[in-house]
Amino acid sequence: MELDNILIKILGIPSPWKLKKVEVVHVADVVRIEIDYLRNSTFPCANCGKESKVHDGSYREWRHLDFMQYKTYLNVKTSRTKCKECGILTLKEMPFGRMGIHYTFFLND
Numbered sequence: 048m049e050l051d052n053i054l055i056k057i058l059g060i061p062s063p064w065k066l067k068k069v070e071v072v073h074v075a076d077v078v079r080i081e082i083d084y085l086r087n088s089t090f091p092c093a094n095c096g097k098e099s100k101v102h103d104g105s106y107r108e109w110r111h112l113d114f115m116q117y118k119t120y121l122n123v124k125t126s127r128t129k130c131k132e133c134g135i136l137t138l139k140e141m142p143f144g145r146m147g148i149h150y151t152f153f154l155n156d
């Protein structure tokens with residue numbers, strides 16, 4: 048089993064997000080896991096909950112539980128949706144962490 052497949056299983060990446068890239072920085076003992084979402088994905092509007100198209104996206108990094116002796120960071124693409132009723136809003140729910148918090152749910156619990 049390749050590292051990518053192991054990480055997908057361990058992290059439990061929910062659809063429409065997907066593992067994009069894994070970078071191991073040996074000199075710093077760091078693993079960076081980049082998670083993107085599938086093209087043409089829709090997400091619930093943060094205000095009314097109606098499925099809305101993505102307006103734009105950017106990456107946010109969350110510190111996650113260590114992978115062996117390596118510090119692990121999830122670099123997850125977040126987005127703003129464009130709802131016909133409510134306009135452009137940032138996603139309310141993210142699978143790994145909250146906006147403005149730099150640690151995943153696993154480190155906060």
Ligand SMILES: [Zn+2]
Pocket residue numbers: 092093094095096097130131132133134
């Ligand atoms: Zn809305």
